[in-house]
Structure formats: structure tokens, C-alpha cells
Amino acid sequence: MIADVFRYIDSHGDTFVHDLQRLCRQPSISAQGVGLEACADLLVAQMQARGIAAVLEPVPDGPPLVCAELPGERSGTLLMYNHYDVQPPEPLDEWEFDPFSATIQGGRLYARGAQDTKGNIMARLAAVEAWLRVRGRLPVTVKFLIEGEEEIGSRHLGAAITARPDLARADACIWESGHKDHRDVPTIYLGAKGICYVELDSHGASRDLHSSQATSIVNPAWRLVWALGTLKSADELIRIAGFYDGVVPPSAAEVTLVERIAASRDAEAIRRDLGIPAYLKGLTGVDLITRDLFEPTCTICGLTAGYQGPGSKTVLPRRATAKIDFRLVPNQRPDDILEKLREHLRREAFGDFTVRPLGLEEPYKTPFDAPIVDVVTETAEEVYGIPPVVLPTMTGTGPMHIVCGPFDMPAVGTGIGYAKGNSHGPNENIRISDYIQGIKHLALILERYAG
Amino acid sequence: MIADVFRYIDSHGDTFVHDLQRLCRQPSISAQGVGLEACADLLVAQMQARGIAAVLEPVPDGPPLVCAELPGERSGTLLMYNHYDVQPPEPLDEWEFDPFSATIQGGRLYARGAQDTKGNIMARLAAVEAWLRVRGRLPVTVKFLIEGEEEIGSRHLGAAITARPDLARADACIWESGHKDHRDVPTIYLGAKGICYVELDSHGASRDLHSSQATSIVNPAWRLVWALGTLKSADELIRIAGFYDGVVPPSAAEVTLVERIAASRDAEAIRRDLGIPAYLKGLTGVDLITRDLFEPTCTICGLTAGYQGPGSKTVLPRRATAKIDFRLVPNQRPDDILEKLREHLRREAFGDFTVRPLGLEEPYKTPFDAPIVDVVTETAEEVYGIPPVVLPTMTGTGPMHIVCGPFDMPAVGTGIGYAKGNSHGPNENIRISDYIQGIKHLALILERYAG
DSSP states (O other), X not given: OXXXXXXXXHHTHHHHHHHHHHHHHSOOBGGGTBSHHHHHHHHHHHHHHTTOOOEEEEETTEEEEEEEEEOBSSSOEEEEEEEOOBOOOOOGGGOSSOXXXXXEETTEEEOTTIIIIIHHHHHHHHHHHHHHHHHSSBSSXXXXXXXXXXXXXXXXXXXXXXXXXXXXXXSEEEESOOBBOTTSOBEEESEXXXXXXXXXXXXXXXXXXXXXXXXXXXOHHHHHHHHHHHHBOTTSOBXXXXXXXXXXXXXXXXXXXXXXXXXXXXXXXXXXHHTOXXXXXXXXXXXXXXXXXXXXXXXXXXXXEEOOSSSOOOEXXXXXXXXXXEEEOTTOOHHHHHHHHXXXXXXXXXXXXXXXXXEEEOOEEOOTTOHHHHHHHHHHHHHHSSOOEEESSOSSBOTHHHHHGGGTOOEEEOOSBOTTOOTTSTTOEEEHHHHHHHHHHHHHHHHHHXX | OOHHHHHHHHHTHHHHHHHXXXXXHSOOXXXXXXXXXXXXXXXXXXXXXXXXXXXXXXXXXXXXXEEEEEOBSSSOEEEEEEEXXXXXXXXXXXXXXXXXXXXXXXXXXEOTTIIIIIHHHHHHHHHHHHHXXXXXXXXXXEEEEEESOGGGTOTTHHHHHHHOGGGTOOSEEEESOOBXXXXXXXXXXXXXXXXXXXXXXXXXXXXXXXXXXXXXXXXXXXXXXXXXXXXXXXXXXXXXXXXXXXXXOOOHXXXXXXXXXXXXXXXXXXXXXXXXXXXGGGOOHHHHHHXXXXXXXXXXXXXXXXOOSSSOOOEEOSEEEEEEEEEEOTTOOHHHHHHHHHXXXXXXXXXXXXXXXXXXXXXXXXXXXXXXXXHHHHHHHHHHXXXXXXXXXXXXXXXXXXXXXGGTOOEEXXXXXXXXXXXXXXXXXXXXXXXXXXXXXXXXXXXXXXO
């Protein structure tokens, strides 16, 4: 019944790719405040060109939301949550192509944001376009909510939804992304880890000094190293008092999912591709997947102190900084973790550090028995020809709690990525064939979710 | 007897300052390979313009030496050791003026290298010029040995002196620098600490990854932090096995010097100026000076990992790097410390780190009873009007062992710096009045050391 829509998708692949290139060529780096308004404007123009009456919703002190609502023929409302901002492209010298050139080579499109997640935005728009052009109308009501601050913690999204709940309220939500795993099995996910991202500053003398003065002058880089050493020990245990409070082991249903994931995943192939001798703590199989999905983390994302150029400089730095990201699992709250971190530093005699929160988000879970879960799973099998792997949660973070929490709305993540898409790293890319397949998957979800 | 030479110095102050500005405006950053040959050429030209027959001595794989020998009227030969290279100027945004503008303001000359140590080169040249112009000849034979790699560990100097010992052989050596302390008391020093400067690299996956993968993928930043934590504990004790082997407490003569230094130094004023609440371990008085002069150090000079830009980026870095400087005291050998560091890392399960030595230098000591010590001390009192403080060693490092060791040559450091000269840091500067006084001191040393 949907063959006509699929034919439209197949015959318009080049246009869909071209439109995605245009969106990827517009930088939109929220961490650096680069190009966000221009990207929102471009996106609205691209939506309007498809007959989607998109509007900019201004956000005080933040980049605007891009919103739209299209009525459907039958009952039910699906929210398409997404974000138009991207991660910083650094380190630039590790890219094979300019990260904003959207270069196509070998059937892949390389760009910062290609996978995370402008490719998914354009896949959703293309699916809607196909329905509108072929049938004149969508089978189900669709809302778009596309923000510009996801990569820096969706700072203003909660307030915007509180002020305008109609922008997000729906029966279910298609979350921003998803990918095929190393064996090309599509994965969908039903939740998100939370995050508490902080920057720690350790301060020393009022200026950089000659390192010969290190006999008697405090070195903030040493104090940072010692402080970090108290946060997590080499056995990977996080040493902040109360950090694991409330963390629960996986349920029976979750264990079943984990076993299916472990059976499907070629962990050895992934390991070889990453160039590591083993996974942490030598984990394999079910234990490895369980840790990935259900364990919180404490990760040093950045370290900065003193001289970093070529060769040597004998300097005693005046400041040292660490960027730390805690990924949180259900029953951990980022504001609580932040307070426990501050208390920990005070107790360990590092209470003079500056602790700057840069992003706090709650974890979120979708119940397995929500109807949208079956729709996305079954349509994936039809389009991809193989049953998808269902992850109880992604290992990453998104503002699922902010968007879906107020409405107890189930959310399912599905998207066009693949295992070597390298989100957040250099040479981020998608395979164009996955992009076209993802558009079809979205088009089929629209039909099947309709009442 | 020297009034005529001093008059020449006083009446040519503007020229001496102008010549120093020219030298400072030529960048010569050995760590970055910037401007070294051009600086050597300029220096030779400046020396020849004074009637000093300077020559470039080529150094295989390194910047050339600038050398000269001028015969004296009486017996004795003094070596003037110095270096024309400077530290990197970074961080540039903390400079009030362009570091290579040699801007004069408030009686101070601001430039990278003004104090360390182009100001001292030009002071020595000016003293020689004054003698040559006023008397036509020097009282004592003077050699100049000016290298271009001091700030990166004088890598090729030892081989050059082995091949051409005549470039360095003398009865005594005037070392490159010295300064007035916080109370404006001139200090001279009789030795140098050694150094073992290394870069440590910790490696993770073959590319930067999304930080959500940190559940099971090694984080090289964490491993670097843990490894550094094993090198030195928060009580400032260096934990490398055998690190302190052979380190001796100060002799009775040294304790006497330390007591005089402690009585002269306003440690509280220095502390306030540095903006620190206390010295390490709460040290004061004699204990503080003893630690500064006789203790080795292990200093983090730089840390680099992951994302360092503004805001947050959730990245699991593929590499983390630390630059570490060990300052060594007599009986510690840099090659031995390097081997002990490697062994320590192996023992602590960090044997996979890359350990890159970037500079190894031995410590050196001049005996207190060498005639040059009395000459420099007594002439300092005459010129500065106050007895100098004699440091048994500087807290910093220089190639004293390389230059003086082969000849058992005593070396005394004296120079034109002051307590706020900020060597190696931003806004490095000298006071012009100190520069003129330092020229006179050098001129008087030349006369008094002559047999």
C-alpha cells in the first residue's frame, strides 16, 4: 500500500542528498555559538519548501526552536524531536575533508552533523515530503520540535516546553537518531542516560611562573591530578560518596534484551576496529553490554594546563582545567550528583576548585509495552529485512526527560547512522544508502502508527 | 681607576638600550625552531660593530654558536657563557605588549628574552665595548660562547665543546644571568640544578570517540591522571624508587649561606605578590630557602587531552599528554632519573606510555673558595652599594656542567634581572636602570679578575 511513497523516495534520492548537503554546510556549533540562527533560518526555509509550515519559536538567551505541526488523516500524534546544532569539529587536522564541506566519497557523506543529527532531520522531512507529494496528506498528525542546544545540554528546552506544552505534547515521540551496528543490524532504543557535565578549575599563583619555583609554590596541575585521582580509581569505581545510590540492576525483561544484544553484537570486530587490546576490566558478552547500558560513568573529556606546544617549556602553570562528564542511569539526578561532587571535593581538600556545571540532564526510560515500540520494531524489520536490536537505553544522553517527561510520553530512537559514523569525532559520516532506507522506515512508521 | 669606563657607560645608555631592543625584536624560539639563525646573524653583526671579532660556529642539526675571543692586557681568561634563544611567548593573550615589540614603559623594557637573557648578552657586550673604546684593550682575556638551544636543554653543546674545547676553556666563567631580589639586593649564584624534562603520552582507541563509550573503552586521560598520581603524592614526595638516592643535605658552609639568604629575603612580600595563601607545606624562613635550593622537584609543566575549547564536548579522547620537568640536585643524574621513571611506569602498569625525553642536564656546583667568587661578590658590593646574597645554586637549570665540567671551571652567575622580571612567563621585563648598573658590574669584574 505504501509502494507509491517508496517509489517517490527512490526517485528523489539525489534531491534528498543535495538538501542534506546544504544543511550540513551551514555550521551550527552550539558550544561555540557559531551559526545557530543561520542554521535555524535555513531549516525553516527547507521545511517550507516542502509544504511544512515551520516557524521559529524564539528562546530567551538561546537559539530558536524550529517547530511545525501537520494534521494527519487518522488519529494519533507523533512528535519528531531533533536538534540542528552539532558538536565542535575539533581536532580539525584529523579530518580528511573540511567538516562543513559535506563531501561525498565512496557512497558516504562526510560532515560534522551528518549522523548527529542533520541526516536524521532531513530523513524525517523527506518522509513527510513523500507522503505530502504522493498522497497530499499525512496518515497521522506529526509535530516537529527541533532545538539548537542539544549538544550543550538543552539548557532552555525545559522552560520552553513548560511555557508552550503544545509544542511537544503527542502520543509518542520518535527520538532523534539511531544506527546500524557493526553487523549492519538496525538498533532502536527506548531511553537515554542522564548527564552531569562539569568543568573543574584549579588555581595557583596569580601568573605563570618559571618551573624552578615549583619547590615551594603550589602547582594547580598537580592538585587537579590528585583531585581527579580521588574521583575514580584505576578499578573504574567512582569514589564520590553516594554516587551509586538508587542505581538498580537490570530487570528480567532488560536482561532478556541484553542477551539478544550480546548475541547480535560482534564485540571482537568492534574492538579490533577501535584499536584497543581489550575492553575495560576485560569484559565480554552479556557483562560488557550490561555495563554499557546500565552503568554510570565518570569521563575526563578534556585536560588543559600550562604549555601544550611543541617541545619543552619549563613553566609552573597558574591554572589547570578538566572537563568531566558523568553519564547517569535511572534514579540518579544530575543536580544531586553535582552537589555530591562539590561535597566530595570539599572533603578531599579541593574545596577551592571552581566547579562550573555545563550541562545537567536527567535519564529517561520508555516502557517496553508502549505501542510505538512495536510499530518501530515491526516496520524496521520490514524495511531492513532483519529484526532490529532493541536497546533499553542508549549509552548516550539526550533531553528525553525534558521533552517526554511532562507527558509520560514513550520515545523510541531510530535513525540513519552506522557503526563507523563517528559522531562527535573527526570524519563523521553517513552512508547514503542508509539515509534512503531510513527515509522509508520513517514513512512506514507514519502509516502504521496512524489509528 | 675605572671612572672613565663608567662615564662611557653612563653616556651611552640610550645606545645600549636601543641595541638591546633590536636583539629582542628578533624572535629566537628554540622550542619552535623560530628565528634562530637570523638571531645569531644579528648578534654577530652587533658584536662586530663593537670591534668584537665574533664568528658563527656551525652546529650539526642545531643553531650555530656565536663565539669570540678578545685578548687581555694582563693574565687570566674569563668565559662569558650565554644563550640567544628564548622561551616560547605563549600564552600570548596575557601579554600587555607584543612579546617581540621590546616596548619601553615606566623605565622597563618588555620583551620575551629581555631578562632571560638577551639583556645579559648585551650587558656583557656593552661592558667590553666600554673598555675597548675608552682604553683600546681589555684588562683580561675574554671569550664569548653564546648558544641557541639553552631553553631546550643545550642538546648539541656538549659535542661542540668536546670537538672544540678551546671555545670554552678558561680560568673561570661568568654565567648567563642573575637578578636583584624582592628587596633589591643583588644575588649571585654558584651552581645550577639539573633537569630531566619528559613528555608522557598515554594512548587509547585509534580515534576520538563519543564519551558515552567510556563504560568499556579505555580513557587515556584517566590513565595519565592515575600514572601521574603515582609519581608524586599530595605530600610533595616523589614516589619513584631511588629518586632521592645520593641527595645530600646542605653542608655547614651552605647552611650559613642559607641563613643569610633567609634573613635577606622578604618571603611574605613575595608570597603576597604571587597571590598564594602560603608556600607549599607551610614552609617559612630557613626551611623554605633550604627546600628551594637543595630539593629536587617533579613539576607538571603541561597537560593536554581531549576537548579544550569553550563550553562542553562529550568526547572520549584517544590520547593524553603530560610535560613533566624534574629539577635535579647534585648526585642525581638525568639519564639515571629517566631510566628510573621508565622502570616506575612499567612497575605501575603504565609501561605502554610513550616517554619522550626533551632535555637532560646534569646539576653543577662551584666551590665557594674559587677566586672568581670573591671578585664577583666584592665588585657587586662596590657597584650596588650592598653586599650581594650568594646562592650556592640557582633553583633553575643551565648547561653549567656541559660548559664548565670538562675544565673543572668555577662559574658565577650574575645579571641584570629583578624579582618581577617574569622569566618564562608573560610580560617578561627588565628595569633599564638595572641594565646600566649590570654593565658597570661586568666592566669592574673584567678589571678585578685580571692578574
